[in-house]
Amino acid sequence: MAERTVTIASASGLHARPAALFSQAAGQQPAQVTIAKGAGEAVQASSILMLLTLGADQGDEVTLRAEGEGAEESVAALAEMLERDLDTD
Numbered sequence: 843m844a845e846r847t848v849t850i851a852s853a854s855g856l857h858a859r860p861a862a863l864f865s866q867a868a869g870q871q872p873a874q875v876t877i878a879k880g881a882g883e884a885v886q887a888s889s890i891l892m893l894l895t896l897g898a899d900q901g902d903e904v905t906l907r908a909e910g911e912g913a914e915e916s917v918a919a920l921a922e923m924l925e926r927d928l929d930t931d
Contacts (some may be wrong), residue, residue: 844873844913847905848921852928855899860928865890868920872912875920878905887920 852860868875868887877893878884879902885892887906898904904924908916 844908844917845905846917846921847903848924850898850900850902850904851925853900854929855902856893856896856904856924857898861890861893863928864920864923865893867923868916871908871916871919873908873910873916875906875908875916878907879903 850856854860856864865888868877871888875887876884877887877896879896879898882896884905884907885896887893896904906917906920906924908914
């Protein structure tokens, strides 16, 4: 299993456009990826509806976890997305 904690950079947090871009990218990864805010429940990173339930804002820390083939690469790619402002992409 691969795991990484990152800080959300997008000005609007993980809402609307950033959530859509992130969920789309998560769905294209070879590994199953989950995301959790703080000590909260982990949700499927590829589900935009589940992402919105996190209520993750700019500056919040989230933890990405992936299992399966390509787990490290999946976590690295998605962490890189969260570390930049997806509102401007």
